[in-house]
Amino acid sequence: MSLPPLPDLARRWRDRHPFQGRFRAHGRLLLLFLGLNGLIRLGLTVFNQDLTLLAPWRLLPALLIGAGFDLCVGLAALMPLAWLIAVWPRRRWRGDRGLRLASGLILAPLCLLASFVALSEFTFWQEFASRFNFIAVEYLIYTKEVIGNIRESYNMPVLLGGVVLAALALWLLAWRWGLAPLAGSATATTPRRHWPMGLLLGLAAPALLLGACDARLKEFSADSQLNELAGNGYFDFWHAFRHNQLDYERFYPTLPAADAERRVAQRYQNLADTSQGPNGNGPAPAAGPGAAPDRLPFRRAIAGASSPLPLNVVLVSIESFSASFMGTFGNAQGLTPNLDRLAREGLLFTRLYATGTRTVRGLEALTLSVPPTPGHSIVKRPDNAGLFSLGAVLAGKDYEPIYLYGGYGYFDNMNAFFGGNGYTVIDRTALRPEQIHFENIWGVADEDLFDLTLRELDARHASGRRFFAHVMTTSNHRPFTYPAGRIDIPSHSGREGGVKYTDYAIGRFIEQARARPWFANTLFVLVADHTHQGRGKQDLPLEAYHIPLIVLAPGHVAPGRVETLASQIDVGPTILGMLGIGYTSRFFGQDILREGARKPRAFMANQQTLGYYRDDRMVELRPNRRQRVLDTRSGEPVDDAAARELTAEAISLYQVAARAYRQGDLRAEPRSSR
Numbered sequence: 001m002s003l004p005p006l007p008d009l010a011r012r013w014r015d016r017h018p019f020q021g022r023f024r025a026h027g028r029l030l031l032l033f034l035g036l037n038g039l040i041r042l043g044l045t046v047f048n049q050d051l052t053l054l055a056p057w058r059l060l061p062a063l064l065i066g067a068g069f070d071l072c073v074g075l076a077a078l079m080p081l082a083w084l085i086a087v088w089p090r091r092r093w094r095g096d097r098g099l100r101l102a103s104g105l106i107l108a109p110l111c112l113l114a115s116f117v118a119l120s121e122f123t124f125w126q127e128f129a130s131r132f133n134f135i136a137v138e139y140l141i142y143t144k145e146v147i148g149n150i151r152e153s154y155n156m157p158v159l160l161g162g163v164v165l166a167a168l169a170l171w172l173l174a175w176r177w178g179l180a181p182l183a184g185s186a187t188a189t190t191p192r193r194h195w196p197m198g199l200l201l202g203l204a205a206p207a208l209l210l211g212a213c214d215a216r217l218k219e220f221s222a223d224s225q226l227n228e229l230a231g232n233g234y235f236d237f238w239h240a241f242r243h244n245q246l247d248y249e250r251f252y253p254t255l256p257a258a259d260a261e262r263r264v265a266q267r268y269q270n271l272a273d274t275s276q277g278p279n280g281n282g283p284a285p286a287a288g289p290g291a292a293p294d295r296l297p298f299r300r301a302i303a304g305a306s307s308p309l310p311l312n313v314v315l316v317s318i319e320s321f322s323a324s325f326m327g328t329f330g331n332a333q334g335l336t337p338n339l340d341r342l343a344r345e346g347l348l349f350t351r352l353y354a355t356g357t358r359t360v361r362g363l364e365a366l367t368l369s370v371p372p373t374p375g376h377s378i379v380k381r382p383d384n385a386g387l388f389s390l391g392a393v394l395a396g397k398d399y400e401p402i403y404l405y406g407g408y409g410y411f412d413n414m415n416a417f418f419g420g421n422g423y424t425v426i427d428r429t430a431l432r433p434e435q436i437h438f439e440n441i442w443g444v445a446d447e448d449l450f451d452l453t454l455r456e457l458d459a460r461h462a463s464g465r466r467f468f469a470h471v472m473t474t475s476n477h478r479p480f481t482y483p484a485g486r487i488d489i490p491s492h493s494g495r496e497g498g499v500k501y502t503d504y505a506i507g508r509f510i511e512q513a514r515a516r517p518w519f520a521n522t523l524f525v526l527v528a529d530h531t532h533q534g535r536g537k538q539d540l541p542l543e544a545y546h547i548p549l550i551v552l553a554p555g556h557v558a559p560g561r562v563e564t565l566a567s568q569i570d571v572g573p574t575i576l577g578m579l580g581i582g583y584t585s586r587f588f589g590q591d592i593l594r595e596g597a598r599k600p601r602a603f604m605a606n607q608q609t610l611g612y613y614r615d616d617r618m619v620e621l622r623p624n625r626r627q628r629v630l631d632t633r634s635g636e637p638v639d640d641a642a643a644r645e646l647t648a649e650a651i652s653l654y655q656v657a658a659r660a661y662r663q664g665d666l667r668a669e670p671r672s673s674r
Contacts, residue, residue: 022085024181025103026078032178033074033114034067036170040118041066041229044125048225058221062230065218069232072213077234080106100182107174115167119159121233127478129533131228132237133607153479215239216624222635224539240607248374248658251623252610253651257659263652265297267599296586296665297656302573304582309556311579312522313394313468314457314513315571317362318502319476321528323352323546325499335500338507339550342526346552349562349592353545353602353613354530355569360412361605362529363472365568367391367421369589370666372605373658374623380413385420388586390572391468392668395422397581399468400460402426404453406474407443414472423470426456438483443474445482446505454512461518472529476502495532510552523578524552527571539620540611542632545604551578565600565614566592586666588657603653612650617643619650627651 041063045053053059081103088099124132218230254260323329326336328343329350355365360377364370367389368378378384391401401423409415409427419425428436428444431452438445453471460467475482480498481491487504489497506526513519528547549571551557557578566574569589576583577591590596601614612619617638618630629643630636660666 022088022099022182023082025179026082026085028181029078029081029107029174029178030071030074032170032174033077034070036114036118037070037073037232038063038067040121040233044121045229047122047125048129048229050225053223053226053229058223058226059229061220062226065220065230066232068217069213069230069235073232073234077110097183100179103179103182104171104175107179108171111171111174112163112167115163115170117233118166119163129225129228130607131231132233133240136237137240222538222637247662248655251625252374252621252654253625253627253647254655255648255651257655260652260655261297263649264656267649267653268298268300296660298588298660299584299586302576302581302583302585302591305580308397308580308582309523309578310466310521311553311556312457312461312466312518313399313525313575313579314453314522315366315468315470315525315527315575316506316509317359317366317470317472317527317529318506319359319473319529320532321476321499321502321547322531322533323528323548324543325532326548329546329548333496335496336503338503338510339526339548341507342510342552343548343550345554345559346524346550347557347560347562349549349551349564349566351563351565351600352527352547352549352570353542353565353567353604354528354547355545355567355603356605357530357544359472359529362568363414363417365589366470366527366529366571367418368666369569369572369587370661371569371588371603371654371657372610373654373661374605374608374610378661379417384417386668387421387666388668389421390575391418391421391423391470393572393576393581393583394468396583399466400424402456402460402467402469404449404456404469404471405443406446406449406472418470426452438481440479440481442477446473446475446502447483447486447508449473450505450509450512453509454516457518458516461516473502473505475505476532520555522553523556523575524550525571525575526550526552527568538618538630538635539606539609540604540613540618542613542618545602551575553578562592564592564596565602566596567602567604569603570596588653610650610654612646612653614646615642617646619647621650621654 045059045062084102084106085099088102121131124130124136213235215231215236219227220230221227248254255263325331326343327334327340328336328348355361355372356377358377360379361372364377364379365372368387369390370378375381378387395401403409403414403418403423403425405414405425405427407428409418409425409429415425415427428439431444431448435451436444436448438448443449449471453469457467457469476495476498478498479492480494482497482501484491487497487500489500491497491501510524513522513524527549531544531547533544547568549566551574567589569587570592571589573585573587573589573591573595574593577593590599601612604611604613608623610621612621613632616632618632620628620630627647629638629647631638
């Protein structure tokens with residue numbers, strides 16, 4: 001049996017394929033959507049400034065996989081049009097001309113949305129090196145700050161004008177080419193037998209395809225940037241909206257509960273058994289696994305010094321401050337003269353890594369000393385009051401914990417979190433108008449925040465109260481605006497200006513504090529909340545998590561450098577160790593100078609990937625119980641006995657930490673029943 005001639009095959013396809021008659025318009029619009037998203041993908045590839053991504057054998061799979069996601073989303077977006085085409089009678093209100101006009105009206109808001117999303121994809125990528133994720137979902141909650149940030153960062157008339165012009169151009173293309181098949185009755189005839197196809201395109205196909213689409217399909221390579229390019233902004237936003245809370249034991253690799261707890265208990269027991277008390281006071285008392293029936297596997301006794309240092313504590317968490325900004329770490333731009341000087345005067349920790357890429361992750365790590373469990377930071381979760389925190393330990397030693405923030409404390413749930421955990425919360429509402437020299441959408445200038453801090457600490461000192469002040473800066477954040485005349489980089493000119501102004505404000509604060517009577521009895525801790533980027537070929541690139549930590553207390557802490565690998569969750573226990581305070585710890589963090597020196601490691605995470613770094617190897621734990629170990633020097637996966645043991649250690653720590661929060665075991669007074 002011979003095949004029909006090719007012209008006959010083409011004619012049969014033209015007569016029988018679903019995109020015929022009126023539905024030719026649907027097919028053309030779908031092609032237009034695929035083309036637009038393909039151009040966005042190519043644009044993001046160039047915008048990423050990594051020329052290796054343009055290699056055809058790397059880019060082509062991303063384009064093909066991305067086209068699959070685009071097809072799913074395009075069918076869903078054109079669902080109303082497919083229904084309209086299927087049910088519109090041939091002779092209703094000027095027949096097919098009326099159908100074309102109605103279709104054009106439906107397309108107008110879709111074109112405006114497509115133009116807006118295209119622009120948003122580029123601005124989001126610039127900030128987070130990612131397609132839309134649960135951070136974008138959270139931005140819907142804080143529309144005032146986000147819209148304000150956009151208004152202050154960009155020329156809004158030009159921006160909105162560009163969006164409208166792009167939407168108009170897209171609509172004209174859709175009208176003149178996409179809807180052209182609807183222009184005449186002769187070409188727009190849709191036989192009744194094709195109506196079910198229209199309903200299928202309008203409902204069943206999008207539901208089937210969106211249900212079948214799996215976010216894992218885009219993870220086809222070891223390069224996280226390439227995987228992100230294979231995604232689709234609309235789909236990724238929808239996926240993040242549905243999956244922004246993840247239960248560790250349901251989605252991530254696990255061990256039997258008893259095995260996980262045994263591993264954690266053994267790790268912290270070994271540390272407790274051999275750790276020296278502060279200032280050489282001998283070993284901390286052991287707290288073995290059998291100390292009590294309800295003992296937590298991470299709980300251990302930390303010995304205090306015979307004479308603890310009665311110092312105040314000022315902890316400054318610096319917004320978006322990478323170690324790579326500092327001359328101390330090799331930067332030649334001269335952006336941080338004050339911090340470089342303080343690094344020489346104080347104790348500099350050179351290998352500290354942030355746990356995440358957002359402020360709330362940094363606040364969680366510094367306050368609770370807990371690994372970054374999946375989903376939202378604990379700062380933003382419900383039932384997060386009364387936890388075992390750095391503030392709680394110091395409050396038990398007659399300190400007043402204070403949280404000072406230059407913005408409004410409702411943002412990111414800071415008021416509720418710190419207030420619920422015993423801190424006195426002071427934000428920009430405490431400032432009178434004449435006390436504000438400059439402000440933007442995120443808060444007052446850092447110098448105004450530090451002036452407020454000095455007044456509050458002066459008042460505590462005058463009343464004879466010992467204080468622990470956690471100060472959160474805001475100026476090193478887009479739109480990078482600050483008072484004129486402070487530094488040699490004009491305001492609103494980019495990241496370098498934000499960095500240098502923050503350095504100026506911190507230097508000014510320390511110098512003004514030196515004149516205070518309480519300076520000589522205060523421990524200053526300067527640490528970043530996270531770095532300025534999460535970009536890299538790997539999911540958890542080390543350089544994107546490296547942050548500075550400087551401890552300054554002239555006469556109490558000798559200048560020097562600590563080269564020990566450490567995590568942001570170790571800052572709190574290290575502060576307590578320097579003060580010589582004894583306590584029963586429920587922290588997962590460890591004193592870098594003692595416990596950490598024997599078992600160095602670091603925790604870090606992005607939106608969904610949890611990391612555990614030790615011995616030049618990174619364990620990556622992902623949803624759907626995926627796991628792998630990478631050699632951080634070569635970037636290649638490794639699978640040997642040491643890698644498997646390291647993976648088990650990482651799983652046990654994250655698994656126990658997630659369960660401890662869920663069961664209330666991280667509370668200052670944990671529940672007796674488990």
